[in-house]
Amino acid sequence: MSTSSIMLRLIHLLEQRMRQANLWHCSTPSHDAMQSTEPFAVDTMHLEQWLKFIFIPRMRALIDGQHPLPERCVITPHAEQMWARPQSDAVIEVLMAIDAFISENRMPSAKLLKTLEH
Template sequence: MLYSQTRTKLAQISDCLRQAGLWSTTAPSAQAMESTAPFACDLMPLEQWLQFIFIPRMQALIDAGQPLPSQIAIAPMAQHVWQNMGQLQLLIGVLNELDMLLNEPR
């Protein structure tokens, strides 16, 4: 159940990124992909981190039947980064829903 709910949220995040025009057809550089900063914020925008790092890693965990993170907080970062972009409130809401889903006691 948790896997299917998470997969649905990941698809919604992808859809929101596309609808907002934030979906990229070009991957970040190899250097950016190796960033160790939270959200790779030193080398890529949050939307690229979501598309190229977070979503693929979460899908890989689901596909492998591995445990999902139980303490995440992506929505606060999204709110901070996109606070003046009203058109991204739906995306921030979906990220908040994913945070709440994964942070629920299991």
């Protein structure tokens, strides 16, 4: 599996898990909120909004345009702080895999890879 293919599958799994955790049905941020320069747009939107409307579309655009992925990705600590509830654990598991894949070029766990194959 290519790097792009793995990343696309991780992004798809992130969306799927966000839906299952009821984190996908968030309101569309305003134009001004989308202009935030703060990490994760913490000053203007919730993390689930940032993931849905900024992170996921940007990752897909990079892959579709055959551009390199960022060299570093550290979303998990922020997600763990924001979503301290059991139903978010599956989402955080995928974010951990995305962080490790981008930052350390580490393949997702065998368990997660099996999920990606379906």
